[in-house]
Amino acid sequence: DKIYKHVLGTPAEEDELVYHEEDETFSTYVYKSKSQDYIIIGSNSTLTSEYRFLNADDPQGTFKVFSPRTRGLEYSIYHFGSDFYILTNKDGATNFKLMKTSRKTTASEHWEEYLPHREDVLLEDIEIFKDFLVVSERDNGLNKIKVTRWDGSDSYYLPFDNETYVAFPYVNLDYDTQLLRYIYMSMTTPYSIIDFDMSSREKTVLKQEEVLGGKFKEENYRSQRVWATARDGARVAISLVYHKDTPLDGRSPLLQYAYGSYGSTIDPSFSSVRLSLLDRGFIYAIAHVRGGEYLGRPWYEDGKLLNKKNTFTDFIDCSKFLIEKKFTSSEHLYAWGGSAGGLLMGVVVNMAPELYHGVIAAVPFVDVVTTMLDDSIPLTTGEYDEWGNPNDPVYYEYMLSYSPYDNVRAQAYPNMYVSTGLHDSQVQYWEPAKWVAKLREYKTDDNLLFLDTNMDAGHGGASGRFEALKETAKEYAFLLDLEGISQ
Structure with a gap:
């Protein structure tokens, strides 16, 4: 400050x-x-x-x-x-x-x-050079980069040919240069740093993330974007990636991820760690639900405050769409989210537990009303613009109607893996702990329910590359065990 x-x-x-x-x-x-x-x-x-x-x-x-x-x-x-x-x-x-x-x-x-x-295009950022203005846009969910000469003699978009991808300017410190440095990746293309000559329009790939192990070949994987229709008629995009040999007949396991808060857009980026699931037959899906900015700022506004429930119903409707289109079935559908995305997981297991075989909720924000009423927590007052101020009865009642902890009831829940960190300053460990305790008391099934507390970690999980990978390995082991995949 x-x-x-x-x-x-x-x-x-x-x-x-x-x-x-x-x-x-x-x-x-x-x-x-x-x-x-x-x-x-x-x-x-x-x-x-x-x-x-x-x-x-x-x-x-x-x-x-x-x-x-x-x-x-x-x-x-x-x-x-x-x-x-x-x-x-x-x-x-x-x-x-x-x-x-x-x-x-x-x-x-x-x-x-x-x-x-423009009503249909989000203006995300600009880069200023001596001779060029570079504009970063998001049009229909996709990143676009537009280059314009200040003198008006030339204007064009960088060409991208993938159905779903990520592209944005990198660090461009030089003011007097013809080169634009940008990042490009997709769900099948590793993170790449590219220099683009804005005069000649030639590009040079400076570096591409190395996938260790020597077995990765981009042509072995497929990605696509599909659109689900939400219950109120909104069209919600879903980015998918899978191995080319994975059958799309309803029998394959699918892990569906979303975040859906703070206007944070979860882009269809590459993950080398994710290959472990794809090579074992999993489909990975990112549901671009309301609460993010995938379809512009109105997409965010329609998933916050008194519109927050759209985030949750969008995710559920995407799940139903993926089952209907035979990408998977409820016996093989898994959901995953962390922090505010963990809140999403907490709500969907209360609203539609029958859709999912397993759910991973990482550092989940699940005791919404209690936390938002405590203005001694440093983050609380700054969160009023996202969730509302529960001291106002209108917001209090709305939060109470979806808060995961307050809506646990006697019903069957999916298999669940819940993680937290003892030193988490954003979602204190007692939130998921009391949520899991209440789930254990109320749930009517014999499904798995794990609470994994990292005694050394905070909100971001374990520090250090290998410790972080160990946490991912536990989450993947949970999924693979439920699918009966032993190696």
């Missing part, structure tokens, strides 16, 4: 406090503009942004507020020449638009539209 100025060669005790963010719902950070002309301090909460800037040649000067914070106004700033460019949701631009203003008049009332808002 504090930004200090340190003079090289002097004791740290003499550092000067430059900025103190006193609103506990905001976090603050500092960086330098790509042009190297300005030092910028940013402050952000869930729904609101504010920036301060200072000429980098005058480090002893005073930071100036770019545009005062206004609740619900989000913006990011980029410097180019004599102007600032602003990526913002101003004036109801739900999917964001690009505006510009002189560096002498930076308040929002002076901003002028540069790239208009």
Whole structure:
């Protein structure tokens, strides 16, 4: 919450406090503009942004507020020449638009539209170069990268030919360059770093993630995107990957994953660890449910606060679709989610336990009402914009209607593996512990119910590559054992 100025060669005790963010719902950070002309301090909460800037040649000067914070106004700033460019949701631009203003008049009332808002395309980010403007978009769920010359002589999109993939600019520190460095991968293509010449349109793959073991061949795997229809008519995308020899006749095991909160989009990325399941006949599915931004900002807005239940019903409707289309069956369908995705798991096992043979809930946020009523927890007040404030009876009743712990009842539940960390500061260990205790008391089945508490870990799980792999191995062992796969 504090930004200090340190003079090289002097004791740290003499550092000067430059900025103190006193609103506990905001976090603050500092960086330098790509042009190297300005030092910028940013402050952000869930729904609101504010920036301060200072000429980098005058480090002893005073930071100036770019545009005062206004609740619900989000913006990011980029410097180019004599102007600032602003990526913002101003004036109801739900999917964001690009505006510009002189560096002498930076308040929002002076901003002028540069790239208009589009109802069906999310404007995610921009990269500024001396001769080019690069825009990152999300159109119909897919990443697109558009390159435009400032002089207007050329404009085009980078070509991507996969049905479902991930592409976004990488670290581009150079301002005066023809090269755009970006990341590309798909569910069958490993993480690749690529240099793209924006003038000649030639690309060079600098590095591709190595898949250890020597057996991986991209042509052995298939990926596709299908669309399920939710109960309210919304179309929900599902990204799938599987081995080319896996039958799609309803007999194959399928692991369905989703997150669905905070506008966080779970992209169809590559995973070398996942190959362990694919090579054993599993299909892996990512359900792009509401609560993320896969289909733009409205997709997020339709899965939060008093629309939160759409996240849960989308996941269930995707499961029914996958069964109906014979990708799998309820005897071989598994669900997985962590943190807010663990909340999703907790809700779906209460609402539709018969659909799943097994469920993995990692560090699950399952005691929603109790946690959100405790404003002594550092994260709680900042979460009101996502879940609502339960001190308001309307939000209290809505949260209570889906909170996993509060809705456990006497019924048969799937086989379940629940994990937590003793030092988790985001979802304290007692949430999943009390949830599992209540499940043990109420459930009417003899299915497996494990609670795995890592006594050394926090919210992110075990630290260290091999310890993290051990945790994944336990989750996979749970799935393989239920499928009767011994090796």
